[in-house]
Amino acid sequence: MFFLDNNFYGFVFKLILVFLIIGGLMFAGVSRYIKNFNNPLFLLISSMGMSMYLITLILYYSLMFFCDYDDVFYLSIIVFFLLLLFFWSRKNLKDAYMAIRPYFTETNYVIKLVLLLLTLLFFVGWSYYIYTKKITEHDTLEYAVQGKVFYKDKCIYYDTYRYDKENFFFYVGLHGFSFPLIRTFEMMTNTFVNSGDLFFRSINSIYGGWILLLVFSVFYKITNVKYAFIVVLLLGLNYGFFETIMKYHIDNFRVFFLMMSVVWMYYLMQNTDINSAGVWGIMMGAQSNAHSLGFMIAFIQLLVFFIFCNLSIQKRIVYSVWILFLLFLSGGVHYVIDTFFGTGWIFKDIKFY
Amino acid sequence: MKRENKIFISFLIFILLIEYGVYYFLNQQIQDADVNLKAREIETSAKLFLNGYFGALFGFKYSGNINWLIVPIFVLYIIKERFILSRGAWMLFVFLLLCLLLIGVKGFFNPRYQYTIVPTIICLMLILLWDMREYIGITRFKILLVVLISLSCFNIFKELFGERVKEKIKMLFGNHLNRASHVVQTTVPSDSSSCNNILMTNNLLSYIESMAVESFFLVNNLPDFYYYTNKKGYYYWCGNDEYYSEEGIKPLFNQDMEKVYYQLKKMNCKYIYTYKLYFGYNKNFDLFIRKCCILIAEDRDNRVLYKILDNFKE
Numbered sequence: 001m002f003f004l005d006n007n008f009y010g011f012v013f014k015l016i017l018v019f020l021i022i023g024g025l026m027f028a029g030v031s032r033y034i035k036n037f038n039n040p041l042f043l044l045i046s047s048m049g050m051s052m053y054l055i056t057l058i059l060y061y062s063l064m065f066f067c068d069y070d071d072v073f074y075l076s077i078i079v080f081f082l083l084l085l086f087f088w089s090r091k092n093l094k095d096a097y098m099a100i101r102p103y104f105t106e107t108n109y110v111i112k113l114v115l116l117l118l119t120l121l122f123f124v125g126w127s128y129y130i131y132t133k134k135i136t137e138h139d140t141l142e143y144a145v146q147g148k149v150f151y152k153d154k155c156i157y158y159d160t161y162r163y164d165k166e167n168f169f170f171y172v173g174l175h176g177f178s179f180p181l182i183r184t185f186e187m188m189t190n191t192f193v194n195s196g197d198l199f200f201r202s203i204n205s206i207y208g209g210w211i212l213l214l215v216f217s218v219f220y221k222i223t224n225v226k227y228a229f230i231v232v233l234l235l236g237l238n239y240g241f242f243e244t245i246m247k248y249h250i251d252n253f254r255v256f257f258l259m260m261s262v263v264w265m266y267y268l269m270q271n272t273d274i275n276s277a278g279v280w281g282i283m284m285g286a287q288s289n290a291h292s293l294g295f296m297i298a299f300i301q302l303l304v305f306f307i308f309c310n311l312s313i314q315k316r317i318v319y320s321v322w323i324l325f326l327l328f329l330s331g332g333v334h335y336v337i338d339t340f341f342g343t344g345w346i347f348k349d350i351k352f353y
Numbered sequence: 354m355k356r357e358n359k360i361f362i363s364f365l366i367f368i369l370l371i372e373y374g375v376y377y378f379l380n381q382q383i384q385d386a387d388v389n390l391k392a393r394e395i396e397t398s399a400k401l402f403l404n405g406y407f408g409a410l411f412g413f414k415y416s417g418n419i420n421w422l423i424v425p426i427f428v429l430y431i432i433k434e435r436f437i438l439s440r441g442a443w444m445l446f447v448f449l450l451l452c453l454l455l456i457g458v459k460g461f462f463n464p465r466y467q468y469t470i471v472p473t474i475i476c477l478m479l480i481l482l483w484d485m486r487e488y489i490g491i492t493r494f495k496i497l498l499v500v501l502i503s504l505s506c507f508n509i510f511k512e513l514f515g516e517r518v519k520e521k522i523k524m525l526f527g528n529h530l531n532r533a534s535h536v537v538q539t540t541v542p543s544d545s546s547s548c549n550n551i552l553m554t555n556n557l558l559s560y561i562e563s564m565a566v567e568s569f570f571l572v573n574n575l576p577d578f579y580y581y582t583n584k585k586g587y588y589y590w591c592g593n594d595e596y597y598s599e600e601g602i603k604p605l606f607n608q609d610m611e612k613v614y615y616q617l618k619k620m621n622c623k624y625i626y627t628y629k630l631y632f633g634y635n636k637n638f639d640l641f642i643r644k645c646c647i648l649i650a651e652d653r654d655n656r657v658l659y660k661i662l663d664n665f666k667e
Contacts, residue, residue: 138574145580163597166585169579170598211472215472223483230479231476233502234479239414239418239508240415240416243512254469266441296455304447308447309440
């Protein structure tokens with residue numbers, strides 16, 4: 001049984017570390033940086049979702065610029081950036097907590113107890129599912145193997161063909177590396193706290209949960225709590241969503257970043273300031289690095305924002321350049337490098353199997 | 354009956370008619386359809402439009418059956434606002450339109466690509482509906498929500514009890530990857546002229562991992578080989594006859610069979626690891642398997658392992 005396996009506790013530890021602790025720190029930092037956004041629940045969920053992405057982004061650059069070091073070196077770089085994050089956000093920790101507290105304290109005691117019991121029940125069932133079902137999906141295995149290759153090589157390089165000379169594996173994927181790097185991160189941390197591959201398996205369903213919470217946080221603000229629950233129910237009953245959340249795949253991971261950036265795009269239309277534009281650029285960098293489609297859609301978003309925003313032409317250009325800069329820095333740069341120095345990304349036909 | 358009620362009932366009937374029509378066309382089958390197109394359910398013209406180009410809206414089996422309602426709801430919204438929308442609303446409309454265009458053109462063959470925009474479509478539809486609740490009438494608004502929930506429930510139960518999901522559940526709970534390889538030796542005639550013992554294992558990958566061989570495998574589009582074993586395998590896909598080598602992608606089986614045999618021999622490739630459901634994608638590959646290989650092991654998850662014969666036979 002899963003609760004008798006130490007890997008399960010390693011997995012739970014990583015969940016708490018990545019999503020709760022690092023996500024919480026990010027939330028404290030972002031809410032200090034963005035003062036006009038009056039939906040702290042949305043910011044909290046976004047931060048928790050972005051926390052895993054931040055780790056893979058740090059790993060991406062570390063493995064690209066520093067090859068052939070051991071696990072401790074790369075983990076130390078991640079820890080260093082997390083310490084910076086802590087120093088940036090520590091003064092706002094109390095305010096961030098106070099902003100989110102009403103969502104929990106103002107809920108009826110009985111409802112809180114019922115929700116807690118349901119959450120525990122769901123967690124047990126979900127844990128059993130994650131523990132029992134091995135990775136079998138074709139694309140997910142490709143991502144996992146590529147993550148394994150990054151771990152083995154301790155290097156990210158760009159080449160015409162992603163061919164592993166040791167076992168002849170040929171990676172056909174063209175997307176950014178953030179999803180495979182989750183596996184790489186897990187393998188590096190397995191040296192200290194072993195979780196097998198449970199953490200990688202859990203990502204798609206976790207991000208499915210984040211999508212539901214994100215949607216709830218938006219509708220809770222603009223409508224009411226009952227309607228927010230109905231929206232979440234309708235989304236959960238959508239067969240595509242239902243089937244996707246049961247798989248170990250990339251889809252909910254990438255769709256989360258897209259939905260987050262669409263909400264932010266609309267917010268930016270109403271409250272155009274340079275800080276919020278920067279946050280949007282980073283969100284779109286995440287959606288880009290997760291999947292090629294995210295990268296293409298990011299340009300659609302930028303185009304429509306440029307056309308419809310209420311700024312002078314000069315300011316639109318300044319904002320667009322700033323957003324583009326952060327988009328590329330936060331992950332979009334993969335496609336530029338891959339096009340000119342790698343597989344030729346944009347000139348490749350998408351193959352379907 | 355009030356005029357608004359008549360319009361509302363007509364709209365509900367319209368929804369049911371569209372639902373019925375789309376399900377009818379999505380359930381169409383044709384014989385001798387291309388294997389690839391059939392697997393993606395775009396083998397007829399109607400399916401190509403519904404599941405393909407407009408899959409994000411009408412791909413009921415993969416994307417849900419209420420997404421298309423954003424179109425009539427948006428039309429009603431524009432009429433209500435007398436074509437005067439905020440910049441934000443126009444921005445979202447144009448954004449959605451361009452996304453649907455992109456996904457329709459670049460992702461029509463892949464339901465997962467269509468899924469990208471589905472949650473956003475549902476949320477935008479429900480925002481519009483909320484905005485129009487006074488305009489529609491609160492009672493009609495509530496009835497519409499009940500209809501949406503009922504349609505979604507119908508679709509999800511239809512799919513859950515359909516063949517596609519039954520197969521997936523069988524695969525999910527029948528999947529024996531977590532079991533150690535337990536070899537049960539049986540004598541079963543293989544496809545080749547001589548009888549041989551085919552090993553039925555619980556987990557073919559564990560068996561492969563335990564094989565004490567120096568030679569390599571040809572891996573037919575099964576990346577689990579690289580994840581669960583430490584063996585070396587040339588990556589190949591029979592559907593497009595693509596062998597993924599260090600020098601790039603090359604054809605392999607679409608040439609004289611003897612040449613294929615000796616090429617594999619030169620590569621020190623003695624085994625072919627494939628999947629039963631991949632037969633039928635490439636006649637030359639299937640013929641090579643039949644003429645030049647013997648089945649040596651398989652498992653209940655339809656994974657099969659062939660050994661290439663030591664000598665080439667015409």
